[in-house]
Amino acid sequence: MAAFPLPPGSTIGVLGGGQLGRMLAEAASRLGFDVVVLERDADSPAGRVAVRTLVGAYDDPEALKALAEAADVVTYEFENVPAASLDALASLGVEVAPGPKALSAAQDRVDEKTFLGAHGVATVAFAGASTPAEAAAAVAKIGVPCLMKTRREGYDGKGQRWVEHVADAEAVFAALGGRPVIVEAPADFVRELSVIAARGRDGAIVAYPLAENHHEDGILRRTLAPAKASPALSEQAERIAAKVLAGLEYVGVVGIELFELTDGRLLVNEIAPRVHNTGHWTQDGCEVDQFEQHVRAVAGWPLAPARAIAQVEMLNLLGAEVDAWPKFAAEPESRLHLYGKREAKPGRKMGHVNRVKPLR
Structure with a gap:
């Protein structure tokens, strides 16, 4: 070692x-x-x-x-x-790094939510199922409408379907491949947020300002950061991040997707044990971005400040949208980040643009 x-x-x-x-x-x-x-x-x-x-x-x-x-x-x-x-x-x-404990928790949605509950972090109500009959029972328990997702794999909206009627549960289970699933209650949320945070080898933790996220068809389209948030909401997100990082004995950067409810509470939607799409704004909006922060953590260096230095609107460029690079390159406020992928397929993340404004 x-x-x-x-x-x-x-x-x-x-x-x-x-x-x-x-x-x-x-x-x-x-x-x-x-x-x-x-x-x-x-x-x-x-x-x-x-x-x-x-x-x-x-x-x-x-x-x-x-x-x-x-x-x-x-x-x-x-x-x-x-x-x-x-x-x-x-x-x-x-x-x-991050270690196997973080990976195993994030790879299985039931294990993930079970871990969160055990560490005092709130999520939507959920139930697991491995057979058609169990899927029907889980939907009946959670109530409709509800969201059925495969327990493992799936990203950008893949591997999940809404269930509108209990009678549809077995058919939805079959449509998802007959694999083990999680059934989740819907969240009555005001907006989707995320917090990017890091934990070093010495146990030190830093959290970036909250980001507000907008999805289309399950794919992140736009992030606004720092999000408009009260000190109490930001502190709540930081407490959640600290519980997750400590509970996983984590080293590196984590992305935590959140639902903000009407009463101001935050629920965790998912954990991503890695640098995260909703943290791309940090490349041009923070003193040190999430990628350098992750490298610092896994290499055992001190963590760097996570303060914002600009207001950023991050836009994902999907498929042929990347062909508009001359337009973005000509915009004084835009910082273009292209991924060098050879083929622009529909829905494929080809790059992103950070539109930078002075910090309010």
Whole structure:
């Protein structure tokens, strides 16, 4: 195992070669680290800015062995990495951060909400189900309308469907692939918020200002940050983040999606054990962005300030929307971040724009 803090010149391994891995590699490079990416695609967005790409499946024993030999610490850019891969890396003598406890909690929606409840963090009412009959019973217990989601995997609105009638429960279960599901009560929320926070190896915690998020068809379209929020609401979000980070013995940056209710309470929707789309605004709106903060944490460096220095509207560029890059590049207030993906498919995140205004 490496000794922390890691000095510049050390190597950080990243499981996953998408845009989050790319931006992590860029941040790591600024701090003097090398990055090695393990990715199935030899021509990935992260791989093109990393020192080296190891081509292989995330659970390939030889690829994991090569990653362990090359890296002083390993992190991941998305939560659908096999948990066994983290165990394999640990057995090969390299630490992974965030650790397996965070990954396992985030990979299963029932486990996630159970963990949150056990640590005093509120969520919507929920019930798990593994068979058609259990799905019908869960819907009857939670009430309709309710949301049925696969317990594992699924993102950007995939793997979930609304159930309007108890009689539809078994059909919806089948439509989701007959896999184990979670049934969730709807949240009567005013708006969707998120808090990006980090925990260092010394247990120190910092939280970025709240962000307000707007989705379309389950995909994040726009983030406004810092969100208009009372000190009490911001403090409530920070307390939630602290409970989650401490409970998971976390090292790194976490994204926590929140519902703000009419009475001012916050419910946690989901935890993402990684840097997060709703934190992209920090690249141009904060003293230190979420990507450098994550690198600092996993490398054992002191955490940096998370203060906002500007008001930001972050816009995701999906599919062919990226073709408007000349327009955004010409806007004085816009900062363009493109991911280098070769093909613009409908709904695919190709980049984002941060529109920057003076902090109010």
